[in-house]
Amino acid sequence: MRSILIVIGTLLVLAAVAMPLVWSDEDREAWLEYGRVSTGVALLSSPVYKEECGSCHMAYPPGLLPTATWQKIMSGLENHFGDNAELDNETQTKITEFLVSNSANQSNYRRSRRFAAVDDKSEASMRISETPYFIHEHDEIPSRLVTGNREVTSFSNCNACHRKAEQASFRERDILIPGHGKWDD
Numbered sequence: 001m002r003s004i005l006i007v008i009g010t011l012l013v014l015a016a017v018a019m020p021l022v023w024s025d026e027d028r029e030a031w032l033e034y035g036r037v038s039t040g041v042a043l044l045s046s047p048v049y050k051e052e053c054g055s056c057h058m059a060y061p062p063g064l065l066p067t068a069t070w071q072k073i074m075s076g077l078e079n080h081f082g083d084n085a086e087l088d089n090e091t092q093t094k095i096t097e098f099l100v101s102n103s104a105n106q107s108n109y110r111r112s113r114r115f116a117a118v119d120d121k122s123e124a125s126m127r128i129s130e131t132p133y134f135i136h137e138h139d140e141i142p143s144r145l146v147t148g149n150r151e152v153t154s155f156s157n158c159n160a161c162h163r164k165a166e167q168a169s170f171r172e173r174d175i176l177i178p179g180h181g182k183w184d185d
């Protein structure tokens with residue numbers, strides 16, 4: 001009798017230990033979603049990042065671009081998409097470290113893995129909105145709903161349509177295009 005209990009006990013412990021190992025990213029995301037933690041890419045921020053990189057547009061979650069792209073963006077802030085976003089050296093180093101250590105290719109989130117897949121043969125774009133995965137997901141949206149839409153104006157404004165973009169969630173049920181509504185594909 002006792003040995004049966006020991007066997008059962010051992011199996012239970014093994015199952016508990018092995019569970020997270022056999023989980024896929026999707027399982028993990030579903031589990032996190034169940035816990036009402038929004039998902040999509042990792043929800044990470046830092047006060048200095050939010051303050052310096054979240055004033056002109058949303059502070060993009062670092063898991064939306066690979067390391068090399070963040071490095072490129074951070075080393076050219078004096079001419080940042082036509083704006084000057086220069087920082088002092090210390091702040092620039094801090095933010096670069098934050099972005100690089102949490103970049104899409106450091107992440108095991110499924111969507112980050114996709115954003116990380118950039119074509120490094122071409123001169124890689126500095127835009128999230130020009131990554132192959134982004135284009136694949138948005139190529140059916142007519143421009144009148146984006147550039148022709150006063151409440152959106154650019155694909156760079158993720159949070160105009162993805163109502164939970166700042167919580168790093170890009171789930172379809174949280175998409176609402178201004179002046180259009182839900183997206184049915």
Ligand code: HEC
Nearest residue numbers: 052053056060081083084085126127128129130154155156
């Ligand atoms: C002075 C305003 C300003 C600041 C500050 C700023 N940006 Fe930008 N950023 C812009 C503009 C303007 C664009 C282009 C938006 C567009 O095309 O609609 C842009 C675009 C981007 C994009 C590309 C978005 C896309 O289309 O995929 C990234 C990534 C980005 N910024 C990162 C950063 C980071 C990191 C920082 C902080 C170091 C930062 N930005 C600070 C103005 C700013």
Ligand code: HEC
Nearest residue numbers: 128129137145146154155156157158161170171172183185
């Ligand atoms: C004009 C509105 C709009 C803007 C702006 C926009 N998106 Fe989207 N996005 C959509 C729509 C609509 C879909 C769903 C497309 C489909 O299912 O065919 C989508 C899909 C996605 C998906 C896939 C979601 C999934 O679960 O399959 C991701 C990830 C995403 N967007 C990220 C972004 C990011 C990051 C930005 C900003 C750089 C952004 N989007 C800007 C409308 C927008």
